[in-house]
Amino acid sequence: xxxxxxxxxxxxxxxxxxxxxQAMRRVVEIILGADERMGVEVKYWxxxxxxxxxxxxxxxxxxxxxxxSLMFNRGALLRGDFPHLEGExxxxxFMRFADVAEVNARAKELGKIAAAWCELMExxxxxxxxxxxxxxxxxxxx
Numbered sequence: 060x061x062x063x064x065x066x067x068x069x070x071x072x073x074x075x076x077x078x079x080x081q082a083m084r085r086v087v088e089i090i091l092g093a094d095e096r097m098g099v100e101v102k103y104w105x106x107x108x109x110x111x112x113x114x115x116x117x118x119x120x121x122x123x124x125x126x127x128s129l130m131f132n133r134g135a136l137l138r139g140d141f142p143h144l145e146g147e148x149x150x151x152x153f154m155r156f157a158d159v160a161e162v163n164a165r166a167k168e169l170g171k172i173a174a175a176w177c178e179l180m181e182x183x184x185x186x187x188x189x190x191x192x193x194x195x196x197x198x199x200x201x
Contacts, residue, residue, distance in 0.1 A: 062087065062088050062091040062092055064087065064091070064099060065099075065100065067100070067101045068087070068099055068100065068101055068106060071101050071105075071106060072084055072087070072106075078126045078158060079126035079127055081158075081159045082126060082127045082156055082158055082159040082161075082162050083106075083118060083127055085159050085162045085163065085166075086118075086127060086129065086156070086162055086169065087099060087106070089162070089166050089169045089170055089173075090108050090115075090116075090169065090170070090173045091108075092170070093169070093170035093171070093173035093174055094110060094170075094173050094174045094177045096110040096111050096177040096181075097109070097110035097115070097173050097176075097177065098110065102117075103117070105117050105118045105119065106118050108173070110173065110176055110177040110180065111176060111177035111178065111179065111180030111181040112180045112181065112183075113133075113176075113180040113183070114132060115131065115132075115173065115176040115180075116129045116130055116131040116132065116134070116176075117129070117130055117132075118130075119153075126156075126157070126158070127155065127156040127157075127162065128153055128154075128155045128156075129153065129154045129155075129156075130151055130152075130153055131144065131151065131152045131153070131154070131172070131176075132150065132151055133150050133151070134146065134150070134151055134152025134153075135148070135149060135150050135151070135152060136179055137152070137172060137175050137176065137179065138175060138179070139171060139172070139175050141168055141171070141172055141175075142168070143165050143168055144172070154169065154172075
């Protein structure tokens with residue numbers, strides 16, 4: 060599936076070399092294709108995905124060893140079974156991909172995360188409200 064992106068997003072992706080470019084393009088396609096409420100823009104020198112009224116995730120450390128790392132800034136709030144989300148802290152979660160094959164293998168999960176984010180943001184109290192969404196329960200360590 061080919062999704063249409065803004066010129067600045069296309070320029071940002073076009074400036075990347077390989078290995079990350081193909082994998083990152085595929086991540087963009089999956090997230091934008093998963094839910095019509097999702098969008099992407101160049102912000103903070105990277106691509107930032109947003110949907111349902113809040114920023115969802117962004118590419119981070121893409122010049123490091125693992126070429127494609129998505130940081131879900133408030134990923135701890137996500138509800139659902141997402142086995143490839145990493146992290147145990149109170150807020151952020153990460154999903155990392157070595158290559159486009161790994162992105163494709165996790166496409167369904169990534170799409171579900173995008174939809175879950177939009178649902179969460181639309182259900183969340185709006186600015187100025189004293190009620191905040193609660194983080195999902197952390198898995199118990201064995």
